[in-house]
Amino acid sequence: MEEKPDNNLKSPTIVSLKKAFNKRPALVYSGLVIIIIVVVILVRHNSKTVFTIDGTAYNQSYVNPIAVFPTVFLHGSNNTAYRSILNMIEYKTVANNLHITTTASQLNTQQQVLNGEYGAFTKIPSYKTWSNLVAQYKAIQYKLSTQYQNNAYQGYSFIFWFGNTIDGGPTYTPPNADNTTIYNQAKTYALGRANYYYGQLKTNKMTLAKAYGAVVSDPKLLVNSISNPSVNFGTYIYLPWTTQVYYQDVINYIQAQKTTGLSSVKTGTIYAGSPNYQKKDAYYYFVNINKINVSPIDFNQALKSLKVSYRGAN
Secondary structure, three states, X not given: OOOOOOOXXXXXXXXXXXXXXXXXXXXXXXXXXXXXXXXXXHHHHXXXXXXXXXXXXXXXXHHHXXXXXXXXXXXXXXXXXXXXXXXXXXXXXXXXXXXXXXXXHHHHHHHHHHHHHOHHHOOOHHHHHHHHHHHHHHHHHHHHHHOOOOOOEEEEEEEEEOOOOOOOEOOEOOOOOOOHHHHHHXXXXXXXXXXXXXXXXXXXXXXXXXXXXXXXXXXXXXXXXXXXXXXXXXXXXXXXXXXXXXXXXXXXXXXXXXXXEEOOOEEEEEXXXXXXXXXXXXXXXXXXXXXXXXXXXXXXXXXXXOOEEXXXXX
């Protein structure tokens, strides 16, 4: 903006360049300095770390938008809101680390529950920001308490039984008890079938379901001519997978696995030979682990292991 001339001046007055420079422009520069200071203060304020989780810092510019709803509309304190947010992000961090995912349907279900509880606020942007995190947190909790409760592993165990002649007890003597010839014949047949189905699955020439159906229906692989203990385990929410697999050798092997996939053919044992029980080879087996889930115990242990530092509201 151009300055108006001073009509009171009858003749030009000579002044130094320094004085001429320091009048009105000085006010402009002063204003700029104030603005810069304010911006710096705001930036520093927003960049202040509220908490860190596993080396990742969460500053106020990230946390404050989530905290608006619980503090302004629910009248909670900043520290209470921040600690709640910290807890929920801890859950998200562990879930990500353990590859626990939630579906859109699961998130939507939790969001609808929240909307029913906070119906008067659903149109408020700060509510949407806050409830989005809460819905994720609750979806993770729900998944842990249902799908992951007793099903750390899911997959198939294939049992190729040959122990009918040795599977006796105090009140039961099997037909052909301790007949070495029949035992060896059954053992050879079982190994042949185990290698065959293993090869079919290894080369993707047969599906797991088809191989499972063939094994359990083979009359030569039945325990005492009744049933085959092969099983598609870990598929029932409220039934521990260990009660489905049954044989301890197979359970021990599965529990030791950290990755999914098809195992090699292995030998399983049972205690036999009443009254002096001894471990004896009774079946061949291999397993295909489709999925390794995380139990709540594992999740909580990972949660406790997180490196967390809380600095609070500034």
